[in-house]
Amino acid sequence: MNVLKSIAIAFSMYSRIPMPVFEWKKENMKYSICFFPLVGLVISFAVSLLYYLFEVYFSMVPDAAKTIFILAVPIIISGGIHLDGYMDTSDALSSYRDREKRLEILKDPHIGAFAVIRLLLYSTVFFATVLTIISVHAGVYLLFAWGLIFFYSRILSAVAVVSFKCAKSNGTLYTFAEGAEKTRCRVLLIIEAIICTFFMIYFGKNAGVLETVASLLVFIYYHRMADDKFGGITGDLAGFFVCVCELISSFVFMLWLLM
Numbered sequence: 001m002n003v004l005k006s007i008a009i010a011f012s013m014y015s016r017i018p019m020p021v022f023e024w025k026k027e028n029m030k031y032s033i034c035f036f037p038l039v040g041l042v043i044s045f046a047v048s049l050l051y052y053l054f055e056v057y058f059s060m061v062p063d064a065a066k067t068i069f070i071l072a073v074p075i076i077i078s079g080g081i082h083l084d085g086y087m088d089t090s091d092a093l094s095s096y097r098d099r100e101k102r103l104e105i106l107k108d109p110h111i112g113a114f115a116v117i118r119l120l121l122y123s124t125v126f127f128a129t130v131l132t133i134i135s136v137h138a139g140v141y142l143l144f145a146w147g148l149i150f151f152y153s154r155i156l157s158a159v160a161v162v163s164f165k166c167a168k169s170n171g172t173l174y175t176f177a178e179g180a181e182k183t184r185c186r187v188l189l190i191i192e193a194i195i196c197t198f199f200m201i202y203f204g205k206n207a208g209v210l211e212t213v214a215s216l217l218v219f220i221y222y223h224r225m226a227d228d229k230f231g232g233i234t235g236d237l238a239g240f241f242v243c244v245c246e247l248i249s250s251f252v253f254m255l256w257l258l259m
Contacts (some may be wrong), residue, residue, distance in 0.1 A: 003031065003223050010035035013172065014154075016079040017042070029179030033158045034188045036176075038172030040154035043074045044147040051134070051143045067131040074150055074246075085239020086122065092230075094118075099231055099257035104165060107235045120187055129254045136257045145204025146253050149211060153245040155193045156219045157238050160188050164223060207256040214252040218245045 012019040017039075047070055054066045075083065094114035096254045105112075133146055164186040166174045200208035218251040222241040226233045 006030070006032040007035045007038070011039060011238060014079055014081060015039045015042070017077065024253050029176065030181045030203055031188070033161050033176050033180050034185050034192075035155040036158050037151055037189070037192055040151035043077050043150040044144070046077065047150070048140060048144040051147075052140050054141065055137075062129060063135050066085045066134055067127060070134070071130055074243075082239035083119070084240040086243040087111055087119055087234035088236040089240035091115045092236075099223070099229065102230055106230075106234055117199065122147040122243065122247060126250065129247070129250045132254045133165065133250070133257060138257060142207070142257075143205045145200050145202075145208045146173045146211070146250060148200045148203075148214065149246050149249045149253075152193070152196045152215055153242045153247040153249070154198065155189055155196060156215060156245065157242050158192070159186065160219070160222065160233055160238065160241070162189070164226065165232040167226070167234050169229045171235055173233065173235040195257070204253070207253050210256050211253045214249040215245050218248050 006029070007020075008019040009029065011017050011019065013032075014036050050073060051066070054061055054069075061123040088106050088108075088111075091108075091112040093115050094112070095102060095105055097105070109110070133143065161177050162172060162180050162185045166177055168174060197212050200211055202208070204211060210220055218241070222233075222244075226237050230237060
């Protein structure tokens, strides 16, 4: 029963999929972070299914329109929570202020000019990247290999929660980190990462390998940037990582398809 409660807590926090409401008790929080990546797995399957429907039943739809619909899926399912973190972090990094001020900017509910600019740049590059992947018409299996990045990015983000230092002693991410059985969660998440890596490489071949390597490099950057600029990770930084990881990995995946 606690497992089901943990799943419900993870999905209710990180998605807009309706879930039963449970109290965030410690026994329900022990493994919640392990189920957070499953939100990404749902996105992966949803993206692949949509692409399959377009290819088989609605092939007359322009590739640009397919791309827009496919990119809307992660936002609809997640509610845009990671994009919110991306925008807040963009403002903080662009401020070039000291660590304390950057953390204050993360908490500010207002958005600045740099958040808007970076979101526009992010959206434009991601759109062009996914449009190119779709235009290649490499098949459902290859697109599924790409789509697994939504699963993989959340696995790595969850690993960071139970492995990296938190910048603050409050907030949602701190609650998940402190409530988790960190050693066991880390093991379970590594197993998830191995399984996901296998399928990305199995379906994507060399493109899947590069996708995995790119994700891990972004993960290393995330750790160093968070420590250097903020003194640890926060919920907003986690959202920033998920967005950047998905973009960079997708871009590398696209480059391989064009070679």
